Amino acid sequence: MTPAQFQEKFGVSRETLEKLEVYAAHLRKWNPAINLVSNTTLEDLWSRHLADSAQVFSLVPDGTKVLVDLGSGAGFPGLVLAILGVRSVHLVESDVRKAAFLREVARVTGAPATIHPVRIEVADVPEADVVSARALAELTLLLPWAHGMLRPGGVCLFPKGRTAEDELTAVKDSWNMRIERFPSQTDPAGTILRISDLSPK
Template sequence: MSLVSPHHAEELRLGARELGVDLSPLQHEQLLAYLALLIKWNKAYNLTAVRDPDEMVSRHLLDSLSVVRFVAEGGQRWLDVGSGGGMPGVPLAILFPERAFTLLDSNGKKTRFLTQVKLELKLANLEVVHSRVEQFQPAAAFDGITSRAFSSLQDFASWTRHLGNCDTRWLAMKGVQPDDELQALPPDFRLEACHVLKVPGCQGQRHLLILRRTS
């Protein structure tokens, strides 16, 4: 029995269109293959708290695709911190094959899953790193750093400060607008923009906060 149904395929196609994301047939196929791996491995590895496959298209795939237009604005080298099951890093790597995405997580089970995704989907532009974020030392600063429900904004900025510079954009995906967290931002970070994300099929609020270093 296939883990991904025609209903999932149609929900993805319509949801992407609603988000203004133009999926090629290959990208649509790769996203569904990723979904199938997520459903399969989640049974044993507890990759995500969402257990129902019928919720995964909206809460994982479409949620990740909701930031595509902000990633499209620039940057060749991206880091997804605390990537977990690979959101938003894997969908973004599928959408932008010409850019490099590093997916970082300290959980070995999750990085093993991500390595399997890279192999099965043949994502040459994706690198998986098993490390704590504070200990990760890349050769150069990243152009963009994403996180999805990874930590507070204060911790996100503090723990990844050494991975970016004044040209880097930090993209933090959140639920409700975290006003308290914004008050606690480190002094060398500022909020550049806050966008309300409308994710097809998702109940509840979604926000994207774009941060910059000031020094």
């Protein structure tokens, strides 16, 4: 996927596309030193990472004020969502070098992102309307973390691969939740889970 194809697919403004191009350039520059993404996926950065993250934006509820992204790594999907227009994004990333990368990209793009270079368990973040995480952990870990951060009525957005149904089975006896499944636009085996009404059984 090229930047022009990305722009056509997601209907972003020229200004937004330029910010994402700056993001992509920084990622390519920093990647050899701190291994933000695998080199094989770097070759198709716009599809494998930027579009894969951007597709989550349409699932963010209207009126969302605070989104907390767990284990942000290179910033997917949280930093992309900030650039696309989510008002206040909090990126939790314990690796200090990756956190430095996130802080620099947020600075040069003007993205409304706050970086928390700490472990998820001790992150001091505002009550979230949305909690997101991509390629971080299974739902057995994600749901307790998210539950402690979500405001009443908040939702989780978790892009998942082939293991989605197995992970849901593993937590069905421990959690009450409403589950919506959206097919990934970038991975034929992928699903984006939107989880709401989350409470422990």
